[in-house]
Amino acid sequence: MGKVSTFTIDGVKCMAGEGSYIVDAARQNNIYIPTLCDVQGVPPKGACRTCTVRVNGKLMTSCTSRVHDGMEIENNVPELNDLRKSIIEMLFVEGNHLCPTCEKSGNCELQALAYRYAITVPRYPFLFPRRNIDFTHPRIIKDHNRCILCKRCIRVIKDKDGKNIFAFLNRGFKTRIYVDPDLAENLTEELAQKAVDICPVGAIIKRGQGFETPIGRRKYDKHPIGSELEE
């Protein structure tokens, strides 16, 4: 490992490799910064804005910004926590999230963050968009109702030649995920599983498979998201 940077998060002195992203650096110091779109080891995209922290009065996403010596990072403060909560609420009202019937319930990072931030009812009115469910692919089902457009699938899942299988279609509020029909046709079992696993919500699900783990034994049922770092 190269040089080490010293910095603080909410006044707590931390150390991490020079040039590491703030989220990763925080994790190494057992500090949790909530994320949705970030995937460790994959180039970040700053899409969900959940990991926003404040440095020198400036907001920045901690998945895309690197630590440097002497940096003073604000993370777990009321204003930022409310910002994050409101982002989670926006993501809920943007789509149609019917948790009780969703295959991902209990393993879903969006739901887990909603619990973490004690969201009962979002402060925003639901938009109830009309979105469809795409069953045209042999191995996966793409449920656009649940997609939070985090781009994880786009960034992580590529075919053997490195081509994109998933992509953004349109822009702005009309943005949705496009699934390349030819490449999805030839998706391997392994890649299909990877796509399902990488999706933080239940927007990519395995065809022909329902619930594997019963409710109560799923990932976030006993241990709230982030708790692994905070205990």
Add this chain to the structure above:
Amino acid sequence: MEQSVSSILDTYQRDPTQLMDILIDIQSEAGYISDQAIEQAALGLNISKADVEQTRSFYHFFSKKPRGKYSIYLNTSVVACMMGRDTVARTFEHETGIPFNSVTRDGLIGLFETSCIGMSDQEPAAIINDRIFPNLTPFRAKELIRDIKAGKTMDELIVEGFGDGQNSNKDIRAIINNNIRKIGPVLSPDYKPGKVIREILPKMTPGQVIDEVKNSNLRGRGGAGFPTGMKWELCRQTESSEKYIFCNADEGEPGTFKDRVILTERPKLLLEGMVIAAYATGASHGILYMRHEYKYLKKYLENLIQGAHKRKFLGKDIAGIKGFDFDIRIQLGAGSYVCGEESALIESAEGKRGEPRDRPPFPVEKGYLNQPTVVNNVETFCAAVKVLLNGGNWYRSFGTKDSTGTKVLSISGDCRNPGIYEVEWGFSVNDMCEMAGADDLQAVQVGGPSGSLIGPGDFDRILCYADLSTGGSLILFNHTRDLLQDVVLNFTSFFIDESCGSCSTCRIMPVLLRNKLNKILNARGMNSDIVDMVNWAKVLKASRCGLGQTAANPIVSSILNFKHLYDQRIRGGTHYDMGFDLNRAIQEAGTATGRFPLME
């Protein structure tokens, strides 16, 4: 088409970073981009269909369905609407028999809407097959449709004379007028093209050029106001064998049109500025990224670039300086405001969606094709030429201490003399209104939708980076205008249409705010809705780029400065919001059955 897609791919050496040009050519040749063309492009470029589709679907002027032999794009900007766009639109619909967003059954005419096209001083305006038709009236709209149906060619559709200045140049031939109302030191015609390149650069080191620009205190004219000399220096300091100079001619901020006039009347000044920047930074390639709406200027500019090569202002060993090589190419956009953001501009020029990048790294370190890149506005390059010509001290004698030099303003709306004005920084809004021939104004939008809406109480404020900063757009509104309905709602919709969609905040919040605003406009709003809007808008500050960060400005600045307009529209006295109106909700069922519940 199969044949031609293949030859288009060959024209661009089957290079996927040229996907924008490839799609622009397919669209203009076939009138649309079919599934088959997408498949063929994907195959030819060795990328997936998903890769082609993500770029294709991002841009307003790319379509998967035919858009008509004559595609009419009518501007929907605030100023267009103020100048009578809606009656023109109804006439187009009436004469063609189709609503907007569709094509006549015979495939002859398509009607579409589009965001501000940079003609605010001559609205309402439309683009028909890449040519601009300004100053439309219902009569003119009728005539156009009649002539199109009669089989007239594009050239025959033009019955007005060509516009002033170079607009009548054989390579442009546009009906557009420049409306230059005030010329200052930058736009001054007293300028010999190439003088700086030939006589001044050979006597200076790149470091000296940067020092002179720094000494002038010149700051970027695209809106953000970053010091130009410092930007060039940062790029110079980044080691790399390839560096790029980008001219940002995307000019998408509604109400701005000064870059269009500079591109028409002072293009040599701009090209010279790019050469100076190349010399200062060590760049060897330049890209002029121009919005698609200005495609009618492309041939003219390309000829000028060729001419500059002939005169050795571009090419190898420019001005006899050994090893100073620089060329310029034009990259067209395809209808997207966010592509004016410098990193989105670069993404777009690489053939991708115009999604801004996470910064740092900034373009001066990692820009086009990951190489150090300087992006400057059209006007910034022009000012840099004058700085080198007359010296930084001379330049600093104009303007104020923190905002030196001049600014070219685009003034439009309710005034007698809309057009271009070059003024010194430090000009007050009052003086500006007087100059443009406007009296009895209700409000001025300074700096386009991302700026602020101010009332007469603020008209003594001055234009400068420290007070009212502006990329140059000033829109004036008299008392007949309904600011909330005609201005704030229009601007908010503009941001919704133009968001790239990659940040959750910018994708969702403006939609929630527009719903609230509509609730108030529909007389169902309450005081808490106004409070909510101000509070909710804060989340936008966490967006990646300026678009999202300022998307609530129309709402927030109008609440700040025109609160009474909101107060007039809300239901006073109520504190509890039922969320919906029961009577209204059951109206239809009640009418059908003839039964209504008994209510107090």
